[in-house]
């Protein structure tokens with residue numbers, strides 16, 4: 001572990017910061033054992049199936065859950081930007097062009113109708129929360145998982161979080177889609193104990209639908225991680241009528257074999273994030289899309305298992 005030891009590490013942890021949109025405890029799919037997932041905000045891909053749409057913008061943003069709003073007006077009274085009004089249907093409405101994401105309305109809303117996604121946190125603050133689970137990490141070989149968003153878009157912060165975790169003897173899994181410059185990917189991945197590499201699709205023309213980056217570059221990054229000795233799980237979202245095909249499965253198996261990767265996670269498309277699109281007023285083109293049938297994904301997993309891969313479904 002290439003950690004920064006020394007008397008000044010506290011100052012480093014208190015002065016290095018980034019935007020976090022969630023910290024979730026007791027995950028079991030995102031790395032070994034019991035995990036605490038730290039979600040970093042900001043993503044450079046635009047996968048239409050994203051179940052964390054609040055992760056996409058790099059900036060904090062306010063979400064509004066209309067069904068919980070009673071129109072009490074407390075948010076309107078506190079808003080320093082005067083950008084909230086109570087409309088004719090007895091609900092509040094926010095002029096997002098003037099909102100500065102201060103979070104004041106979230107604090108006063110008595111019904112949980114408002115939620116601020118994204119808080120600037122320093123490394124010490126994140127670790128204070130993560131460390132609460134140290135007992136569970138020790139007893140399950142678990143640890144912290146950095147997720148997103150794209151973790152490597154905040155490379156200094158992500159690296160500092162890994163260093164801080166290692167100072168506390170907490171292992172770290174890093175989730176990334178690898179669609180970033182190698183320098184930034186390696187700045188973070190170098191220290192991670194395991195990598196969860198999200199391989200969105202294996203067809204060049206499909207990849208153009210999720211990002212302004214070439215699949216070839218992503219695969220080069222994946223290859224570079226393997227030649228640098230990183231422990232990698234390839235994670236593949238399985239989307240109906242997009243990549244739920246034998247051809248895709250074959251491509252995944254070939255890439256994993258060529259790169260010496262043994263572990264594959266298949267992530268069936270679901271609709272759990274649907275309500276968040278509405279809450280942040282982001283268009284969602286897969287609103288009516290069918291969820292991926294688990295039996296079909298299990299059959300895909302079995303095909304890979306028969307070829308010697310360690311496969312899990314979900315995550």
Ligand code: SF4
Pocket residue numbers: 062078079080081082083084094098099100101102103104105106
């Ligand atoms: S986050 Fe702040 S600026 Fe935005 S609507 Fe709420 S109170 Fe107003």
Ligand code: SF4
Pocket residue numbers: 068069070071072073074075076091092108109110111112113114
């Ligand atoms: S404080 Fe909450 S419940 Fe009251 S108007 Fe605002 S969003 Fe609605």
